[in-house]
Amino acid sequence: MNLFNVYPLFEITPVKAKDVFVYDKFGKEYLDLYGGHAVISIGHSHPEYVKSITEQVKKIGFYSNSIQNPIQEELAKKLGTLSGCKEYELFLCNSGAEANENALKLASFHTNNKKVIAFKNSFHGRTSAAVAATDNPKIIAPINAQQEVEILALGDLESLEKSLAKNDVCAVIIECIQGVGGLDESTTDFYEGVNELCKKHNTCFIADEVQSGYGRTGNFFAFQKYNVKPDIISIAKGMGNGFPIGGILIHPKIKASYGLLGTTFGGNHLACAAGLSVLNVIENENLMGNVNFISEYFIRIAETIPQIKNIKGRGLMLGLEFDFPIAELRKKLIYDYQIFTGSAKNPNLIRILPPLTIRKEHINQFFEALVNALKELNT
Ligand SMILES: Cc1ncc(COP(=O)(O)O)c(C=O)c1O
Numbered sequence: 001m002n003l004f005n006v007y008p009l010f011e012i013t014p015v016k017a018k019d020v021f022v023y024d025k026f027g028k029e030y031l032d033l034y035g036g037h038a039v040i041s042i043g044h045s046h047p048e049y050v051k052s053i054t055e056q057v058k059k060i061g062f063y064s065n066s067i068q069n070p071i072q073e074e075l076a077k078k079l080g081t082l083s084g085c086k087e088y089e090l091f092l093c094n095s096g097a098e099a100n101e102n103a104l105k106l107a108s109f110h111t112n113n114k115k116v117i118a119f120k121n122s123f124h125g126r127t128s129a130a131v132a133a134t135d136n137p138k139i140i141a142p143i144n145a146q147q148e149v150e151i152l153a154l155g156d157l158e159s160l161e162k163s164l165a166k167n168d169v170c171a172v173i174i175e176c177i178q179g180v181g182g183l184d185e186s187t188t189d190f191y192e193g194v195n196e197l198c199k200k201h202n203t204c205f206i207a208d209e210v211q212s213g214y215g216r217t218g219n220f221f222a223f224q225k226y227n228v229k230p231d232i233i234s235i236a237k238g239m240g241n242g243f244p245i246g247g248i249l250i251h252p253k254i255k256a257s258y259g260l261l262g263t264t265f266g267g268n269h270l271a272c273a274a275g276l277s278v279l280n281v282i283e284n285e286n287l288m289g290n291v292n293f294i295s296e297y298f299i300r301i302a303e304t305i306p307q308i309k310n311i312k313g314r315g316l317m318l319g320l321e322f323d324f325p326i327a328e329l330r331k332k333l334i335y336d337y338q339i340f341t342g343s344a345k346n347p348n349l350i351r352i353l354p355p356l357t358i359r360k361e362h363i364n365q366f367f368e369a370l371v372n373a374l375k376e377l378n379t
Pocket of ligand 1: 037095096097098100123124125126175179180208209210211212236237
């Protein structure tokens with residue numbers, strides 16, 4: 001059987017990884033500034049993470065959500081403390097799209113409305129309502145297009161107010177820093193305005209922290225830079241450091257009832273053990289402190305490179321914008337300098353999403369390679 005051919009692939013076969021490095025089948029070392037798309041938070045194969053998953057699978061890897069599972073409770077408690085969102089409740093699932101799907105569904109149950117407002121260049125996943133709220137018609141199939149979604153310009157509070165005034169909206173879903181869309185972030189007034197308008201019109205404010213959460217921006221959640229209180233916060237990527245796990249944090253004003261949400265695999269023992277060790281490492285190794293320290297160092301160097309026209313994002317969720325398409329530069333960095341970086345919807349933007357354990361020496365390695373690569377490409 002062949003694989004369903006939906007991914008353009010690089011000619012690299014990783015077989016091993018450690019911290020910020022990935023090794024291919026020939027033993028060649030690659031610096032990972034992409035983190036498998038912002039997934040690797042505490043570093044590849046972190047020893048505590050490996051130990052925790054190994055010990056757990058030897059005991060019990062899975063049972064359904066019909067029994068007591070103290071690791072889920074431990075995970076919820078730790079997440080509440082570390083994120084500063086203690087009063088929220090946690091529902092666990094398996095991926096970012098699933099987290100947003102559940103968030104939108106819950107918002108619809110809660111408000112009894114079905115219309116969703118999302119923003120230009122948004123990405124919320126590929127499932128039913130999540131993909132409909134994604135600003136990319138190419139990935140919206142006719143079956144998804146039946147969802148009622150209005151896409152507004154990021155920053156356009158006036159249109160948002162007009163739309164919410166009809167009182168038929170269940171949720172406003174937003175990435176405080178856009179990921180796939182290209183690291184755009186609006187103003188404090190905008191995010192705080194969205195928060196206020198949602199409260200005023202009894203609409204759920206969903207913060208999609210699938211990519212920006214778990215310390216990546218230097219705060220536990222990107223929205224914490226602002227004075228806002230989302231009704232639902234969706235999480236995934238960094239949460240399991242590669243183990244598939246996602247979830248939503250739900251404000252206590254939204255009440256649970258049996259059967260309202262559900263999943264077979266979500267919150268299984270193995271996923272929770274992975275998730276718990278991620279939180280322990282973030283705390284014990286002060287990774288959010290490291291994010292802020294390294295981010296500042298990175299930006300300081302980036303500012304000295306004339307070909308970089310714009311530095312976008314926060315923490316270790318960064319974008320370097322050039323005045324030419326970066327596809328060739330990115331290929332060169334991978335094949336000639338063994339450095340993984342990310343792309344975005346904006347063809348001129350390189351995305352930097354490394355493990356949060358990255359150090360100065362790795363940043364130096366990247367910039368040395370970048371300067372040489374730019375020279376070789378005559379830019
Ligand atoms: C902001 C955001 N939301 C949702 C998703 C979807 O997550 P997943 O691919 O785990 O379904 C992504 C994935 O890139 C994302 O960046």
